[in-house]
Amino acid sequence: MTAEAIRDAASRPVVSDRPGDAHGAGGPEGALRIALLTYKGNPFCGGQGVYVRHLSRELAALGHRVEVIGAQPYPVLDEGVTLTELPSLDxxxxxxxxxxxxxxxxxxxxxxxxxxxxxxxxFPEPLTFSLRARRHLAARRGEFDVVHDNQTLGYGLLGDLGAPLVTTIHHPITVDRELDLAAARGLAKRASVRRWYAFTRMQKRVARRLDSVLTVSGTSRDEIVEHLRVRPARISVVHIGADSRVFSPDASVPEVPGRIVTTSSADVPLKGLVHLVEALAKVRTEQPHAHLVVVGKRADDGPVAAAIERLGLGDAVEFVKGISDAELADLVRGAQVACVPSLYEGFSLPAAEAMATGTPLVATTGGAIPEVAGRDGETCLAVPPGDAGALAQALTRLLADGGLRRRIGAAGRERVLARFTWRQAALGTVERYREALEASRGVHGARGGR
Incomplete structure (x- = not known):
């Protein structure tokens, strides 16, 4: 079946024998029945899973009924949120x-x-999950007031789903595609990258037809307009943030001299980990005790593994994975410095979480990171993306100056508490839900009056 045939078939209205008004429970101020869709929801696999877990918890805490509908790796959810498994072939x-x-x-x-x-x-999962989700929603027509898609952007989510659709786009995956193509060596590798990212053509087509798009930063909004050609008036920025109950200072956690901590959900150029490894080698010429803890999976090969071996840093770089939020918070609290070396981020949860613990941050100016991290020298030390020398200078400066670490750390926490919490994110998201509901009622009312 061609992409056009799939798109046309998927956008036909869903039909169900079940009675019910899709907008019945969610009055102007009432509790909403929310279907939150995520094709990749495990929080250990990246920011999309973290988003689903924390947003769903805070929406439920506000009194809404939240059902997460997801595929493997399945989301990890908190009490009060229902998970409906929609299995792929994994x-x-x-x-x-x-x-x-x-x-x-x-x-x-x-x-x-x-x-x-x-x-x-x-990469089939955005398309195939969207088709399964459409079929599932058709069988349950009338049970939800709003459908919230977490960056699937598949053909199956076009057309009438039985409830208004609100879509979160964290950032356009076309940005990842461009960075991976730039890093690819040889025609065969570049062809492989293009084929893997072929789904982004679908995502562009779907995004342009969406009425309500949420994104997590002003930078992501601008990228969505530029890359996906979504009309600016259809995009709302709702910042996300840290779970300040978990990520908070704790004086009982001992500071480990020389520890630098970073998060890297994948060994891809976007995350800039290779530049941080190169910076660590430079830092250790002045701070021999400096070492790096990476929250993520160690790759057996690739540029990061090669850099660690080339620079003789096997004993100075440790990888940890599959840890709980509480364990992650303790790891960050014990570090003297947290670092976000990414070439681009649509937001940066690791930056917000580190700042919330009071750990001083070194971060690049890639993408939306400055929106989170704030001004250089005030709430972080900021460096250009991809510059190992600048990273090394900033890390060395913080490791050598306890007073600067305390000042930057305290100011960073104040910034996060004032701007970036999950409760604030949930409140802003509910406002967008209600706007989508009102717009949907207006469309249905206009049709009924003809």
Whole structure:
């Protein structure tokens, strides 16, 4: 089936025999019934999973009924939030990523599409999850007041879903594509990158047809307008933030001399980890006790692994993964410096969380990071992205100056508490839900009056 055929079929109105008004429970000020969709929801896999977990918890705390509908790796959710599993074939699971499923596992044409796309080097999950989600919502028409998509942007979410659609775009994945292409060496590698990111063509087409888009920063808003051609009037910025109950200072956690902590959800150029490793080698010429703890999976090969070996840093770089929020908070509290070396971020949860603990931050000026981290010398030390020398200078400066660390750390925490909390994010998101509901009622009212 061609992309155009899939798009046309997916955008037909959902039909169900179930009675009910899709907008019944969510009056102007009433509790809303929210379907929160996420094709990739595990918080250990990146920011999308963190977003789903914390936003859903705070929406429920405000009195709304939140049901997260997700695929593998399934979201980790807090009490009060329902998870409905919408299983894919889980083709990228560990320890056998890019596996070929057995014939018995193929349930329908969507499964076949998922396998075929993977076999040909593409990434199928945004499309196939959207098609499964549409089918699921059709069977439950009337049960939700609003559908909130967490960056699936698949053809299956076009058209009538039985409730207004609000879509979060953290940042356009076209940015990742450009950075990966720039880092690719050789024609074969560049062709592979282009094929993997072929789904971004679909995401561009879908994004342009959305009525209500949320994003997490002004920088992301500008990128969405530029890359996806979404009309600015349809985009609302709702900042996200740190869980300040977990990420807070704790004097009982001992500071580890020389510890630098960073988060890297994937070994990709976007995260800039290779530049931080190179910076660490420079820092250790003046601060021999300096060492790096990376929250993320150690790659067996690739530029980061090569840099660690080339620079002789095997004993100075440690990777940890699968830790709880409480364990992460203690790890950050114990560091003398937190670092965000990314070339680009649509927001930067690691920056907000580190600042919330009172740990001083060194961060690049890539993407929206300055919106979170604030001014250089006041709430962080800021450096240009991709500059290992500038990173080394800022890290060395903080490691050598306890007074500066305390001042930057305290100012950073004040900034986060004033601007970036999940409760504030939930309140802003509910406002957008109600705007979408009112707009939907206006459209249905206009049609009924004809």
């Amino acid at each position: 083709l990228y699971r560990q320890p056998d990523p890019f596996r070929t499923p057995s014939r018995e596992e193929i349930r329908d044409w969507v499964d076949a599409l998922e396998v075929g796309t993977m076999w040909t080097g593409g």
